[in-house]
Amino acid sequence: MGRILIKGGVPLRGTVKVSGAKNASLALLCAAILAKNEIILENVPDISDVRVMIEIINSLGAKAAWETPDILRIVPPEKLNAGAPIHLVKKLRASNLLLGPMLARFGQATVALPGGCNIGIRPMDLHFKGLTGLGADLYLEHGCVCGSTSERLKGARVYLDFPSVGATENIMMAATLAKGQTLIENAAKEPEIVDLANFLNAMGAKVRGAGTDVIKIDGVPSLNGGVRFPVIPDRIEAGTFMVVAAATGGDITMENMIPAHVQPLIAKLREANAEVIEGEDTLRVCVNKPLKSIDIKTMPYPGFPTDMQSQLMAMLSVIPGTSVLVENIFENRFMVADELKRMGARIKVEGRMAVIEGVDALEGAQVKATDLRAGAALIVAGLIASGETEICNANFIDRGYHNLEEKLKTLGADIRRK
Numbered sequence: 001m002g003r004i005l006i007k008g009g010v011p012l013r014g015t016v017k018v019s020g021a022k023n024a025s026l027a028l029l030c031a032a033i034l035a036k037n038e039i040i041l042e043n044v045p046d047i048s049d050v051r052v053m054i055e056i057i058n059s060l061g062a063k064a065a066w067e068t069p070d071i072l073r074i075v076p077p078e079k080l081n082a083g084a085p086i087h088l089v090k091k092l093r094a095s096n097l098l099l100g101p102m103l104a105r106f107g108q109a110t111v112a113l114p115g116g117c118n119i120g121i122r123p124m125d126l127h128f129k130g131l132t133g134l135g136a137d138l139y140l141e142h143g144c145v146c147g148s149t150s151e152r153l154k155g156a157r158v159y160l161d162f163p164s165v166g167a168t169e170n171i172m173m174a175a176t177l178a179k180g181q182t183l184i185e186n187a188a189k190e191p192e193i194v195d196l197a198n199f200l201n202a203m204g205a206k207v208r209g210a211g212t213d214v215i216k217i218d219g220v221p222s223l224n225g226g227v228r229f230p231v232i233p234d235r236i237e238a239g240t241f242m243v244v245a246a247a248t249g250g251d252i253t254m255e256n257m258i259p260a261h262v263q264p265l266i267a268k269l270r271e272a273n274a275e276v277i278e279g280e281d282t283l284r285v286c287v288n289k290p291l292k293s294i295d296i297k298t299m300p301y302p303g304f305p306t307d308m309q310s311q312l313m314a315m316l317s318v319i320p321g322t323s324v325l326v327e328n329i330f331e332n333r334f335m336v337a338d339e340l341k342r343m344g345a346r347i348k349v350e351g352r353m354a355v356i357e358g359v360d361a362l363e364g365a366q367v368k369a370t371d372l373r374a375g376a377a378l379i380v381a382g383l384i385a386s387g388e389t390e391i392c393n394a395n396f397i398d399r400g401y402h403n404l405e406e407k408l409k410t411l412g413a414d415i416r417r418k
């Protein structure tokens with residue numbers, strides 16, 4: 001499972017290049033199934049979630065392979081092989097994003113009920129509501145979601161009870177090849193949704209309104225492919241380095257990023273007294289005065305991202321005063337609190353709320369990553385703690401961060417893999 005050892009207490013300084021976005025890459029790999037011709041994706045992060053998704057689409061009949069360390073060439077399948085292997089799908093929740101593209105292009109889909117990070121119940125009712133609204137027949141059989149449609153999907157009006165990222169993406173992809181117009185109301189507005197819409201449009205789709213509450217899709221008979229498309233930078237990786245800079249009292253400049261995508265985090269770090277300097281595609285975070293406690297509520301974009309909540313918890317655990325975190329997206333996302341407590345943090349969890357009393361310092365300990373962002377939080381904690389921290393289950397971190405240890409080393413961290 002891998003272990004990471006960190007000797008903490010060093011302010012990290014320097015410049016780091018942000019990789020392509022994990023969540024955008026996963027959606028784009030699924031969308032590639034919709035096309036007829038070859039696609040080149042640039043700025044794709046070489047992380048284990050992306051590798052698993054490549055294996056999954058290849059098992060369905062695509063031919064995806066790395067051309068360079070961050071460029072992927074994908075030849076979409078002409079016909080669909082039988083369902084994706086269960087052991088791969090179970091590793092990756094985002095494999096549910098194959099349902100829409102498979103149904104739209106091939107009229108059938110089988111995807112094992114997906115796995116992924118253990119951060120809540122994570123139902124799929126909104127995906128089902130949207131896809132059945134477009135005319136698909138969906139049912140569960142032996143732990144798999146099976147779907148079929150006897151004729152071309154039909155455009156429809158779909159209202160999402162919650163702006164789910166995955167449901168918006170699945171329905172948007174399915175609707176590109178449906179007959180007529182689809183409206184997704186109360187759609188998710190995350191930057192990854194906009195990136196997916198831009199990619200679909202580059203292939204010939206007609207998607208308007210991505211990034212707002214209502215997305216309008218006029219179905220077309222086919223998508224061509226034949227495009228070269230760069231994936232947006234990873235706002236959560238960038239955000240993690242922003243928190244590392246603030247938490248260690250360092251000075252880090254992130255390159256190849258989009259500051260507009262991390263505005264909620266910028267606002268919160270400024271409120272905590274960190275200095276944030278925005279460039280066009282760079283961002284510098286440094287600390288010139290003592291940090292102070294803050295309260296945070298996670299919300300759908302453009303609210304504060306749930307994927308940054310754990311890293312903030314680690315930082316706030318050593319800031320004087322009381323900070324309150326409210327998690328509104330996933331109901332089981334405070335598991336890292338117990339690990340931080342092993343390092344001396346004072347955190348009380350009550351349902352969806354965590355109350356953090358800042359302590360003078362954290363102490364290195366043996367801790368366990370329970371999910372991807374919990375792993376990132378333990379890295380932040382290890383970097384600020386005195387002594388040595390050993391993080392078990394480091395493979396969770398490899399799901400979403402490209403070369404994290406190397407990047408941290410160049411910033412001055414004492415970190416290694418065991």
Ligand code: UD1
Pocket residue numbers: 023024026093094120121122123124125126127128162163164165166167188192306307329330331
């Ligand atoms: C995506 C991201 C994940 C991020 C999350 C929220 C990917 C691969 N993953 O996950 O990193 O943390 O958005 O920003 O892009 N829900 C339902 N019914 C559904 C679908 C979702 O009730 O059919 C609920 C979920 O249980 C959860 C909330 O909606 O409470 C948000 O989930 P959603 O936005 O769908 O997250 P994902 O797409 O799974």
